[in-house]
Structure formats: C-alpha cells, structure tokens
C-alpha cells in the first residue's frame with residue numbers, strides 16, 4: 001500500500017485495536033453487517049455504480065487534494081466496501097485499519113456526492129456501513145470512541161454530570177439576569193410549549209450560548225423548559241462511530257424526555273448533526289417513520305420569530321458577514337432560504353458564499369471527523385483547502401455558522417489557513433441586535 | 443446458422459432480457475422491503491421530480507459543470523437505445539415476422555447514429571485510461587462491457603457497407619446483439635434498470651424527507 005502522510009498517523013484506537021483481530025472475527029462482523037443489517041441499498045448501489053467517476057468533483061477532500069484519485073467518493077467505496085464484498089470479509093487487520101482511516105477520517109458523510117452521482121448513489125451511507133463494521137470490530141479512532149463511551153456512560157457527549165448540568169444552567173440564568181432581571185431557565189416544566197435541547201459542548205465549553213437563548217426566550221415570552229435529567233443532550237457521536245445501539249439509546253432517551261415533559265415541540269440549538277440524529281437516524285433505528293414530537297432547528301425558530309415580528313431588531317449588525325450552510329440542515333433539511341432570511345434580518349452587510357445552499361462544501365468537521373481528534377487534524381485541514389478558499393473569497397470578517405461542528409471546524413480552518421476571520425452563532429448576533437422591551441430591561 | 447440466428451436466437455435473447463430484467467427489478471423491490479427505510483419514504487411526486495432533473499440534459503448542476511461530457515453521454519445513450527429500435531433493417535424484420543411496423547430512421551441517419559455510438563464508446567474507453575480518477579476505479583470488466591456494447595454497432599456498420607463477408611458479418615452482428623441484450627440484466631449495464639429506482643429513492647430522501655433538492 002502506498003505510504004502517505006495519512007497512513008503514518010498514530011491512533012491507538014486503530015493501531016492497537018487491529019492487533020487483537022483474527023480473520024474469523026473480521027469475517028463474522030463483515031458477514032453480519034452485509035447479510036443481516038444491510039439489504040437492498042447496499043446490493044443495488046454496488047451493482048449500479050457505473051464506475052464513471054462523476055461523483056469525484058463533488059467531494060471537497062478530492063478537490064482540496066488536487067484531485068487525488070484516492071479521494072474521490074467512489075474510490076473511497078472501492079477501497080473499503082467493494083473490497084469487503086468481493087472478498088466476503090476475508091481481509092486482514094491491516095486492511096481493516098486502512099479502511100477505518102478512510103471511513104472515519106476522509107469522508108465527512110456529507111452526502112454532497114449523492115447530488116452529483118447520476119444514480120443518486122448514497123456514498124455516505126456506504127461509508128457508514130464500513131464504519132459500522134469497524135465499530136463492531138472495536139476499530140474506531142480513540143477520540144471518537146471516547147465520545148461514544150461518554151454517551152454510553154452519561155447519556156451525553158462530554159461526560160457532563162447531572163449536578164454540573166443543573167449548576168451550569170443556574171449560572172447562565174444568573175448571567176442572563178444581568179441583562180434581563182426576570183430571565184429564567186425553567187427546568188422540568190411539564191406541559192410547556194417548547195423544550196429547548198442542546199448538545200453537550202454548550203454546558204461544557206460554550207455556556208454563554210445557554211444564557212443567550214434564555215434572553216431570547218424571555219424577550220419573546222416563550223413558554224419553555226429544559227430537562228433537569230439525562231436526556232437533555234441531543235448530540236450523537238455514536239451515530240458516527242457506528243455504534244448504533246448506543247445511538248438509538250441516546251435518541252430514545254431524548255424523545256422520551258420530551259414526552260415525559262409533555263411539551264408541544266422541541267426547539268434545538270444551533271447544531272447540524274444533532275438535528276440529523278434526532279430527526280432521521282435515531283427514529284429510523286428505533287423503527288419510527290418520523291419523530292414522535294415535532295422538532296425545529298434554531299434557524300426555523302428564529303425565522304418564525306423574525307418573520308412574525310416577535311423579535312424586533314434594534315439596529316442591524318454592522319460587521320461584514322458570510323455564512324456556512326451546514327450540510328445536515330441545509331442539504332439535510334432545506335433551511336438555506338430561512339437561514340438567509342434570518343441573516344438579512346439581523347445583519348446589514350452580508351456576502352453569500354459560492355457554491356451555496358445544498359451545493360455548499362462540507363466543513364469536514366461534521367460526520368464525526370472532527371471528533372477523531374488531534375491525530376487527524378492535519379489531514380482534515382488539508383482536506384479543507386477548497387473550503388478555506390471559498391470562505392476567503394467572500395472577503396467577510398465574520399462567518400455565521402449555525403452548527404457546532406461547522407463552528408469548531410471552521411475555527412480550525414481559519415487558524416490553519418490564516419484567514420483572519422471569526423465564527424459566530426446566530427444567537428450571539430441576535431442578542432446583540434435585538435430590541436429588549438423597556439419593561440424587561442435591567 | 444443464419445436461420446438459427448434470425449429465429450431462436452432472437453427469441454432467447456429477448457426472453458433472457460425480459461425475464462432477467464423482471465427478475466432483477468422484482469427481487470430488488472422485495473429486498474427493498476427488508477431494508478425497512480425505503481418504502482415508507484417513497485413518494486411519486488418527489489421521485490418523478492428527481493428523475494426529470496436527471497433525464498433532461500443539463501438538468502443537474504453536475505451536468506452543467508461538464509458540458510462536453512454531458513453531451514457525449516446523452517448522445518451515446520440516446521443513439522444506443524434508439525438506433526437498434528428504429529433502423530430500417532430491424533423494423534423490416536419485425537414486420538416480416540410479426541406483421542408490426544413503426545416509423546424508421548432514414549438510412550443515413552441510422553449510419554450516423556451508429557458511428558456516434560462507436561465514437562462515444564471509444565471516448566469512454568479513452569477517458570477510462572486517460573483520467574487517473576476514472577482509471578483507479580476501472581476494472582477489466584468495465585472495458586469489456588463497453589466493447590461488448592459497441593460490438594453490434596461495429597458489425598452492423600460493417601454489414602451495411604458490406605465490409606468482409608456479408609453473411610458472416612451479419613451473423614456476428616446478430617450474435618453480438620443477442621449477447622448484448624441478454625447481458626443487460628446481469629452485468630453493470632443493469633444500471634439502466636436500476637437508474638429509475640435509485641434515482642427515485644434519492645429524490646424522495648432529499649425531497650420528501652429533507653425538503654432539499656438533489657440536482
């Protein structure tokens with residue numbers, strides 16, 4: 001196998017794990033997934049692919065690496081799944097390590113390529129099948145596996161304990177009260193109109209976002225609540241590590257928590273993969289066609305607030321902004337128009353990106369790639385060259401990223417490519433520019 | 443030999459084509475039931491919307507990004523499907539055997555379309571060799587398949603211009619044509635059968651489930 005910078009990366013989650021594999025174990029896992037867990041899609045996609053390579057140009061990793069043939073979407077499938085199907089799982093540990101590297105660190109499962117393949121072959125799904133096999137074999141990048149372990153042990157992604165969770169909410173409630181003295185973060189309020197749910201990095205490292213949201217809810221007079229128990233975290237890295245049992249458990253608890261609180265709908269914070277897990281992957285694993293309770297992404301919620309005039313803008317944001325269309329809510333929910341409506345309502349100086357909407361480039365952070373951690377960061381950055389160029393071309397100072405993965409991923413890109421830009425969530429801008437009614441003011 | 447090729451062989455080829463295609467499609471549809479996340483999300487409107495965008499030339503962004511390839515690919519596929527159906531010689535044979543008849547192409551047009559099929563097939567082969575991205579994912583079978591698809595067109599042209607021994611060429615023409623037809627359900631040419639299915643499914647995943655476009 002050709003030596004590349006990527007093949008030199010050390011990751012005990014892969015390197016040590018493959019040493020424990022035996023041919024029988026590998027074959028058993030492959031057979032289980034290929035024959036029991038997958039059916040029509042896998043077979044038809046493998047049979048249909050015309051080997052035409054028309055999907056290549058869709059992939060930011062391929063484009064960023066000067067069209068390296070190994071990074072075209074179809075090549076990634078050829079080097080992993082085709083191989084497993086052809087050999088009926090008769091491959092060695094080294095091959096599995098190689099496949100795990102491709103599936104976890106070189107594909108963001110962004111599905112852009114499905115829009116370029118004439119047959120609409122779902123490459124991201126095929127890559128997820130490979131991840132599933134790797135996960136059953138215990139071959140998962142260590143950092144990513146750690147987040148899955150956290151989901152398994154604490155029901156959230158970042159080992160947040162219940163007391164820390166409640167404590168953080170109370171702290172942010174107090175912070176928000178400096179702006180709006182009557183601001184509350186109502187916990188466990190049964191029958192509220194809205195349950196607000198966030199991903200674990202919010203209480204862990206970006207707590208001010210919770211305070212921002214408390215202010216917004218207070219200004220619009222929303223009847224809202226948050227759970228004090230487990231089930232508040234809607235992030236789901238198990239979905240990306242291939243541990244679908246844990247993935248299903250996390251999603252079930254999240255929905256059951258909303259059901260227990262008898263809320264009318266869930267509004268979820270600015271995150272893309274969490275939306276995907278809660279609305280698509282989770283329910284399907286659990287055997288539900290659609291989620292049991294309506295769920296809207298923050299963008300949709302903000303859109304409604306601005307459109308109906310429940311939020312009024314005091315003075316538009318002056319900085320020059322551009323936007324990141326997060327794959328999981330724009331390609332994955334068609335929120336591109338609402339996102340732009342919100343930005344134009346809040347900001348004065350907006351330059352759009354190109355390509356945009358469904359065709360936007362993935363930030364290569366979602367899909368679990370950023371969670372593969374520091375060992376793989378350089379490779380991820382190299383795969384991000386077109387993304388950096390796309391953002392730079394806007395000449396903006398601020399990149400609005402209504403997704404946690406995009407937010408962290410683009411922060412990395414800004415640093416690596418020295419773009420001198422900044423990333424912001426919509427809520428950060430909204431609290432800055434919204435009108436706070438006199439009677440609420442401190 | 444001629445009699446066999448003219449009679450039973452055609453029957454065999456078409457039976458294999460139809461039975462094989464029905465088998466492949468039906469078994470896929472049944473298999474799709476096992477893959478529980480397909481049927482509940484299928485909707486006619488979104489399926490047809492997606493198919494429309496991918497059947498019309500330049501209907502999808504990827505086609506607009508590579509205009510030359512789009513034109514080549516569409517002319518190849520159109521000529522490939524229409525020429526055998528509408529060539530005067532073929533229509534005459536249908537009439538002779540079944541008494542049914544339909545409009546046929548003027549001879550020069552048939553010849554031109556045949557040449558187009560051969561040339562575009564050559565371009566596909568060259569592309570497979572010259573473009574490193576496509577070369578990497580190509581297997582020997584991909585080359586053989588293009589040759590196989592082009593073979594009846596080459597022999598048809600040879601027969602038309604009476605190159606070599608007409609009697610032999612026409613028999614080879616019939617055999618390659620028959621093999622080509624019979625191979626459709628069992629090789630990568632089956633993409634022709636699967637295209638509506640995979641496209642419709644993706645159209646629904648994007649359109650119905652995710653309110654997004656897939657072109």
Ligand code: SF4
Nearest residue numbers: 059107108110111113
């Ligand atoms: S990163 Fe996106 S475009 Fe590239 S192969 Fe994966 S799903 Fe396809």
Ligand code: SF4
Nearest residue numbers: 049050052053055117
């Ligand atoms: S565009 Fe589709 S059919 Fe062509 S190589 Fe890629 S996945 Fe296969």
